[in-house]
Amino acid sequence: MTLKSLLTSTALVMTAQAAAAEGSLSVYHWFEYIPQELVDKFEAEYDIDVTIDTYDSNEALLASLKAGTLGSYDVAVPGDYMVQIMAGEGLLDTIAPGELSNFGNIQPQWVDVAFDPGRQHSIPYQWGSTSFSVNRDVYAGDINSTAILFDPPAELAGKINVLDSQGEVMALASLHLGIPQCTTDRDQLRALDDLLQTASESWASFGSDIAKDVLVSGDAAAGMIYNGFSAKAREEGANIEYAYPDEGYVVWMDNVVLLKDAPNRANAILFMDFLLEPENIAAVTNYAQYAAGVEGAAEFTDPALASSPENTPREGAGPGAFIAVCDQATQEVYDQIWTRLRS
Amino acid sequence: MAAGTGSGRTISSTFAPVRNYLLAPSWLVIGIFLLVPVLLMLVYSFLTKEFRGGVIWEFSLAAYDQFLFDRGLFGDDPPKIEWAYITIFARSIVQATGATILCLLIGFPTAYYIATRPTKTRAVWLFLVTIPYWVNLLIRTVSMKFLIRDNGPLNDALMGIGLFDSPLQLINTNTAVQLGLFYSYLPFMVLPIYAALERYNFAFSEAASDLYAPKWTILRWILIPVVKPGIIAGCILVFVPSLGAFLAPDLLGGAKTFMIGSLIEEQFKGNAGNWPFGAAASMILLSMVLVVLMFYARAQARDQV
Known part of the structure; x- marks a missing residue:
């Protein structure tokens, strides 16, 4: 490249930037x-x-x-x-x-x-949904229950990634227990805390931006994930199936x-x-x-x-639920539960 | 460190009139970008938290109370000692100590090797040590994750040579975090020890050897005492950033169990949104670091006598 053409191209780049x-x-x-x-x-x-x-x-x-x-x-x-x-x-x-x-x-x-x-x-x-996907090479059983996340079968225990998103985890856990979101009932909140404390022992990692990657790479055998993100993971070669559980799922x-x-x-x-x-x-x-x-x-x-499987709730799946906005008192209990999970 | 005083070196008077101002830019930078934020954190840790992030300008000890006392899920049980955060801090101290010991075990021989090379090749070795620093820490940590995952090259190799039948579970474990910290901060150990060794007069070792001192005695009673300031500096440079690290626990440990850094990050960036508590946790971390540095300063002072 001659000096002149170098100068010309530099000038071009500069005018392009000025124009932009x-x-x-x-x-x-x-x-x-x-x-x-x-x-x-x-x-x-x-x-x-x-x-x-x-x-x-x-x-x-x-x-x-x-x-x-x-x-x-x-x-x-x-x-x-x-x-x-x-x-x-x-x-x-x-x-x-x-x-x-x-x-x-x-x-x-x-x-x-x-x-x-x-x-x-x-x-x-x-808009879409949030539930979870399971690697079918690892687990061939029934995946139509939130128990896959909260009371996982032996094949999946210790190989589960969970979204680092309090709202979605709390909503799915509430669906699993059959309690309303943002419940103010103390027994229900204690049950929620117990459930997550126990379930988290079977979880390998928390992360949202990694949710697709861990399923594709095989770091996780099951993972909470958004439906479209799961479809992309499937396209990238993961033999995974997105679940629409009986208990319901999150719609957003x-x-x-x-x-x-x-x-x-x-x-x-x-x-x-x-x-x-x-x-x-x-x-x-x-x-x-x-x-x-x-x-x-x-x-x-x-x-x-x-018509993709991720965009089509199966016949008999539970209802989709939007995440509810909790009042301050309940939100503070949620925050406590969330922090206790990670200590 | 305090080598300038009393060493009999003549101090040039060329710049005497401006000398006192030479530190002004440093002080300005430290003041604005270090002291002010730290003071702000100190103030925030004593304020009332605002729901969903932020602070209310009312004095409160709630953040420190939360750190120390467990009042149950609903905040109205009689207070017990809160173990959750002590556990997180203890975990961080164990991890940071482990990383420091590993770095020392690998770093000291490395530094010794480099310091005993001819002057010309030393530069090459030092250059090699600094190469990893051309790549951002985040990238290096992610690469480490790719290496050690179940289907990654490390496990493929280990199973390929028949050492293991099933993949070695490294990713999302404390061992992976340990490995990440050790790898990230190793050069911080090598460089100060090398600097100390470079000034070491190897004639001492030879003299001791001539007097029939065994190798271990030379190392224990001559070499190590002389390069001790370098060793301590290296240990501090590895221990302190390891203590507050959050990339390694997040990426290699799966963010499942918090270390101090991730706990603090969660208070500001994450779901919890409790700024005063995040500030209080930072202050407690800072106090721990200061205690370590004070021990160092006192050890230094003792050595000078």
């Missing part, structure tokens, strides 16, 4: 969730620079925003119950009616949701929220509108293998997804 600085958008997102091509498409379409930071649990998102990063991000992607908590904590900005031109694309059942009535702060991103919806004090509020609105386009949100669905909440997205999603 037209506008920016700062996204706080779950790990391994949005395809890079979609981000590139948005950047090209609106001439906006997108930066993405990631978190690995709803609680970590909340902690980070409360610790002072509020004001440095424009949008985040909390789960249902966390939208409600964040709105209660005053961390969300309100989207004015009519501000989103694609608001009408939201599927009717996802417009007036309990965690954000009337969608004042959020739009649907993806992740949502794009407009954060308070967003430095690029207008771009955040553009981004939300962009994600309400059926074709764009379908790209996320195809990548993450969950389901979108937007009319017409099905046209653009891989047809195999709709």
Whole structure:
């Protein structure tokens, strides 16, 4: 390469960077969730620079925003119950009616949701379920019970990964015991504590971002996991089966929220509108293998997804339940139980 | 350490007028980025926790109370001693001590070997010791995880040579954490011991040998006492970061049982969201480190006499 061509290319790179600085958008997102091509498409379409930071649990998102990063991000992607908590904590900005031109694309059942009535702060991103998957090479028996996690058969004991996510573990454990979420009954809370203390002796690790990897590598023979993440693990070669247990499972919806004090509020609105386009949100669905909440997205999603075993609750499975937001007293008992698990 | 005083070295007066200001940048950096945060933590540990993370500016001893007393699941039982956090601290101390001993056992002979090479090759050896530091600790810890997992190369090799029939369960155990800490901090042991050995006059060993001192006696009564400051510095450099480590327990230990670092992280980043308790745990950790350093300082002072 000659000096001249070197200089020219450097100049080109510099102008390219200068051109890209037209506008920016700062996204706080779950790990391994949005395809890079979609981000590139948005950047090209609106001439906006997108930066993405990631978190690995709803609680970590909340902690980070409360610790002072509020004001440095424009949008985040909390789960249902966390939208409600964040709105209660005053961390969300309100989207004015009519501000989103694609608001009408939201599927009717996802417009007036309990965690954000009337969608004042959020739009649907993806929804799916959380239960667990089992490696069929290791265990061939019945996996349609939450006992796989909380009272595992000998083949699986000591080979189980559990999501490092208090809300989901508590919800599944409550389903296993047949007690309501956020129970205030002391005997039920003691039973929950006993169950988790005993069950954790059969658990090998806690981790959310590793949930797929440990199943693929064989470090874990069973693991709590989100349905789409499990589908990806299966695609990567793990002989695993995702369970829809008799006792029920966790249903969730992740949502794009407009954060308070967003430095690029207008771009955040553009981004939300962009994600309400059926074709764009379908790209996320195809990548993450969950389901979108937007009319017409099905046209653009891989047809195999709709009938994948991870996206199809089996006949006779228990009901899906959203995670409930507990009051302070119960939440503090939950926190105690959670800490005792790890000491 | 306190070698400058009374050694009869002449101190240059060229920069005498500005000498007192030379430390100003260091003090500024230490003050702003170390002392202020530590003081902030100290204050936070005595505040009231806010639900879901944050603090309320009211004095409270609740964080220290939580550390010391177990009041049951609902907080209204008569207080008993809380073993949960003592267990976590004890586990961390055992792990850090283990890592220090392992590093010393491997690091001392390594440093001795390097220090006894010709001057030219020493540089090469030192260079080799520092190579792992070109790679981020996170990456190195993840690589270690890939190596020791059940289906990883280490187990494949062990089973390949017929040493084991089934994979050696290393991943998600305390042994894996130990291995990770040892590997992460080994150079911290080698370098200070090497620095001390480099200044050691090997003529002492030869003289002792000429006087029929056995090798063990030379090592025990001449070599080790002379390089002791290097050994102690190495031990501190390994022990202190091991005590607060959270990458190794998280990635290699499966985050299943907490060490101090993960307990503190959980209070700020994780589910619990109890800042005053996290701050109190940090303060208790800091006090433990300070006690270790005080013992070191006193040992140093005794040696100087």
